Amino acid sequence: MTAASDFIGRPIEQLPTPAVLIDVPTVRRNIARMADLAQGFGVELRPHWKTSKSAQIARMQVDAGAVGLTAATGAEVEALVAAGFTDIFWAYPPVGPHRVATAMRVAQQARLIVGVDSVASAAPLSAAAASAGIEIEARLEVDSGLGRTGVDPADAVTAARAIAALPGLRVEGVFTHEGQVQGVGADPERRTAVGTAAGSVLAETAARIRADGLELTSVSVGSTAGARSAPAVPGITEARPGTYVYGDENQVAIGTIDPADTAMTVLSRVISTERGEPVLIDAGIKAMSSDGSMHGDGRFGTVVSPGGGVLATGHEEHGFIRGSSHLRVGDLIRIRPNHACGLTNMHSRVFAIEDDVVADIWPVLGRH
């Protein structure tokens, strides 16, 4: 069997398929551009790490000025600490004994800020921290319109006051994930309006909490689709975009990322043309993830190599390509995924490439 490291220095055509390819120069450009954007708005950058789960990417982001990283799962938080990162925002309610235990462990090794949206979600961590005699930083999540987790802005002052009164926690800020901006789709003016509204809701909420007597340091927004609008609102101190680092077809579909700035593709091989159309490839939903498409046609991916086509549907290890009837058995194609973050979590490694030659192999950390 070929050792993975033997592929370094080889052209991508020699890789086993399906393989996730990450174009390093594109990643570097995306990281530099987002760092400039945040600096221009006068906000700190704390990229969401779930997009890459790569220590190499995290290092590039921190080297480009990020103040720390954001994570969604306990496994991501632990992987970041193990990789030497020391300033982590866990943007997820610490509910369940396993999450409390992880937060307690990590808070004693690194700076950890934990997202909470209610007394109920904060109380178990508060009790654990108080009984260990430590204080953990908490950020109150505010629902700025996505309708997921987060306190209603109208209830935020009461919630912040109640959480601040809990022992073992210190409320250091507020945050929101303005995912509703992506949901707006391909209308740039509406996206700007919705992103600005989300930033304004959060900034106003922070002002009311401060007027109630609580000191807040961080007022944090976060999304790729809202990265040009929400952090521009006065009072916002931090941005947490994630997807920007690789880009994906859903961002391309709504116009928030240029196709030339997408770094992630899946290299796949045609395995059968017996149906004529569709052509069968070796990237099914286990390679591509089944994240939905913003194109609205149910596709699982978009062929970006010459000839085009779409990954119309997939079984576990079989992908069905439509619009590529020129393909022959054994041909290689490259597919841009709908959603970069979902794709990353399907794989245990990615191939970092430059000029279509393998430059490095990056483990995907903290998957479970």
Ligand SMILES: Cc1ncc(COP(=O)(O)O)c(C=O)c1O
């Ligand atoms: C809490 C939180 N912050 C930031 C982000 C980053 O958003 P995006 O991937 O659109 O850049 C996400 C993504 O889901 C998130 O859930």
